[in-house]
Amino acid sequence: MKLTKKILFIFCFAISSAMIFSSFKNSKIEFVQPKGFPKPLYDLSKNPLTDAGFKLGRKLFYDPILSKDSSTSCNSCHLQYSGFTHIDHALSHGIHGLKGNRNSPVLVNLAWSKFFMLDGGVTNLELQPLGPITNPVEMDENMAHVVMKLNRSHYYRSHFGVVFGDSVVTGQHVLKALAQFLVMLESYNSKFDKVMRGEESFSAEEENGFRFFKKNCAACHINQTFTDGAFHNIGLTYDAELKDVGRMKITKDKRDSLKFKTPTLRNIAASYPYMHDGRFKTLEEVIDFYAEDKSKNEIVDKSLKRKIIFKNNDKKNLLTFLKTLTDKEFLYDLKFRDWVNE
Ligand code: HEC
Ligand code: HEC
Incomplete structure (x- = not known):
């Protein structure tokens, strides 16, 4: 009797988990090609957008775990209601209250950008987040340590598994997930x-x-x-x-x-x-x-x-x-x- 109950429990748990994961995986997120816009430069075929991938990127964007002392997230300098920039000061403020030397730009329609940063120092949206993560006055972290911290989290391990089929979180997939969120920041309804x-x-x-x-x-x-x-x-x-x-x-x-x-x-x-x-x-x-x-x-x-x-x-x-x-x-x-x- 006890054993049947156990089996039944495991069975129900497996079914409900599969249901949660499949609804999570269902792709509702869609990249729109707005009327009159040129063709995007970001190649979505190399990082296919899914609902789960977008949400994972969004979670990372708002998570201060990407910074050395868990004080600073991407959102600290890129706030949605201002077009994903900061508005209360001229030069960006990062970890330990340190001042950067530039004003943070809006994050809007990045799929059409060939160059990133105000001097064009980066040419790939997927590599862009490495800048702030490792910058000593922004998040002061390194990717290996970020990956180690994410692997300690059950949430991240399971969600990276769902999105990328990973058994462990990898740096490359952290950047791909962030890119799925960033590329969706489309503004075309003014x-x-x-x-x-x-x-x-x-x-x-x-x-x-x-x-x-x-x-x-x-x-x-x-x-x-x-x-x-x-x-x-x-x-x-x-x-x-x-x-x-x-x-x-x-x-x-x-x-x-x-x-x-x-x-x-x-x-x-x-x-x-x-x-x-x-x-x-x-x-x-x-x-x-x-x-x-x-x-x-x-x-x-x-x-x-x-x-x-x-x-x-x-x-x-x-x-x-x-x-x-x-x-x-x-x-x-x-x-x-x-x-x-x-
Ligand atoms: C020769 C190219 C060029 C022309 C012409 C030009 N701009 Fe600009 N604009 C730029 C560049 C480059 C910057 C960024 C400069 C910087 O950050 O130092 C800029 C910055 C701006 C900004 C600030 C944007 C921000 O997010 O900080 C505004 C607003 C702006 N321009 C409006 C205008 C208006 C209005 C006109 C016409 C009267 C105009 N621009 C003409 C190239 C141009
Ligand atoms: C401490 C403030 C700060 C933090 C934290 C920060 N950024 Fe930025 N971001 C900036 C500034 C400042 C620039 C412009 C840098 C430059 O031109 O040198 C920028 C530029 C960018 C750009 C390029 C935009 C363009 O049009 O060229 C992207 C994309 C971006 N950030 C995404 C992110 C992501 C993703 C994170 C988190 C991993 C993040 N940022 C964390 C301040 C910040």
Whole structure:
């Protein structure tokens, strides 16, 4: 009798576990190719997206276990409601309260990025997290130790097993899981998108702002991703304290001095402060900067050498247009939240 009960119990346990795992594995997460966007550069066929893989990446993104003293998670510097950046300070703060030397960028539409980091120092989304994990002023960890800690956790061992069929967690799969979460951070439902799809229309101010933008800004912030993915010197003064030379740090080519990657402008109203060092607190300050005469700057990008002329309501209109790039569905999307142990 006792033995039958035991067998019955084991049987029920196996069936219910299989049911939980199969519902967990069911793929509900889908990468969308938004209308008007170019083809993504990230090759999803090499890391097929699943619901379980996305959730595992999300769990890792929010877990401070990736840092040396369990104080800092990816989310510490990349908060959803600001477009996955931080907004209360210019330069990022990492482990032990240490200050980095750059403003954290938004994490939006990364599937379309060829280069990562503001100087393009990384060219593969799957390798990108190694930077912050090992950076002494960010998470100050090493991958071998992260993997050891994850292998001690029953939760991670079983979930990596479900997603990748691993019997132990591996560094490569930690990076693949994180990439599944990162690649899903797609923003394509701002007012701008809805207008482009014919679902809504611009106000007269927004329309005028858009016209001004297309004439003066879209050489680099090209739609629909609002970036050309290239590096430009837009004429910001060199900060002698931070000594950040931008792209030149990677290429060692003098011609790349003070060039930074064109950031996307999606969710720009939510992601202040601005520029690689967060020097501007408001969009008004950014617009005033673009209105300055840069013709005497020898190394500024040629498209900015000719002074941008702002007349009448141009500044106000441009600002109103930039605000149409805010995508509340993305900023408050529940699937990107921290769902403990799901
Ligand atoms: C201490 C703050 C901090 C932490 C923690 C942090 N980041 Fe970042 N992140 C930044 C900063 C600052 C940059 C820009 C770095 C640069 O250009 O040198 C960045 C850049 C990135 C980029 C490149 C974006 C682009 O468009 O080029 C990605 C992707 C990213 N981080 C993901 C992550 C992930 C995943 C984690 C967790 C493993 C993480 N970050 C942890 C501050 C942080
Ligand atoms: C020559 C290319 C180019 C042109 C033209 C250009 N930008 Fe930029 N923009 C950039 C680059 C590169 C950066 C990043 C600079 C940095 O971080 O140091 C940037 C940064 C910005 C930022 C801050 C983004 C952030 O997340 O910090 C805003 C806002 C912005 N540009 C708006 C505009 C507007 C509005 C115009 C037109 C008036 C314009 N840009 C024209 C290349 C350009």
